[in-house]
Amino acid sequence: MRDESLKYTTFKTNWGYFGLAGSNGTLARTCLPVRDRQKAESCLLKGLPAAQYDRDYFRPLQEQVIAYFEGARVDFSPDIPILLEGFGGFARLVLAACRKIRFGEVATYSGLASQIGRPAAARAVGNALAQNPLPLIIPCHRVIRSDGRLGGFSAPGGTTMKKRLLELERPNRG
Numbered sequence: 354m355r356d357e358s359l360k361y362t363t364f365k366t367n368w369g370y371f372g373l374a375g376s377n378g379t380l381a382r383t384c385l386p387v388r389d390r391q392k393a394e395s396c397l398l399k400g401l402p403a404a405q406y407d408r409d410y411f412r413p414l415q416e417q418v419i420a421y422f423e424g425a426r427v428d429f430s431p432d433i434p435i436l437l438e439g440f441g442g443f444a445r446l447v448l449a450a451c452r453k454i455r456f457g458e459v460a461t462y463s464g465l466a467s468q469i470g471r472p473a474a475a476r477a478v479g480n481a482l483a484q485n486p487l488p489l490i491i492p493c494h495r496v497i498r499s500d501g502r503l504g505g506f507s508a509p510g511g512t513t514m515k516k517r518l519l520e521l522e523r524p525n526r527g
């Protein structure tokens with residue numbers, strides 16, 4: 354990612370401040386909602402070169418994210434251009450398969466492993482998902498253990514956030 358083209362934004366949702374960052378109209382990183390804007394920026398930009406703030410960066414996606422956290426059924430388009438710089442073939446396969454899990458659905462680590470043709474690689478699937486730079490857009494929160502337990506979640510908020518996201522998407526909630 355070239356430094357001069359890196360842009361980011363943080364914006365308020367019902368759950369806190371969410372962040373988007375990327376380059377040349379391609380999304381490279383998201384940060385799930387956190388309490389304050391500075392924490393969202395820190396989470397989003399950690400390890401990235403200097404980025405330019407752009408309030409309107411990915412504006413239509415910002416509106417979808419806001420609606421999602423208000424409880425709207427939003428399936429983030431697989432057409433959103435994403436950048437998975439630094440990821441190898443296996444991790445790319447895992448993230449691509451995960452991206453196809455629709456709102457309100459869940460998959461298992463072992464199911465995802467089988468789907469990509471590596472049925473014995475459930476643990477490696479979990480490790481690849483732990484590196485997901487685009488939580489929500491690549492919905493790794495929708496992947497759970499075969500025994501129905503949550504499994505891990507490396508995004509801010511950990512498994513508490515994962516549980517909240519799954520509850521938000523649960524059919525007939527409320």
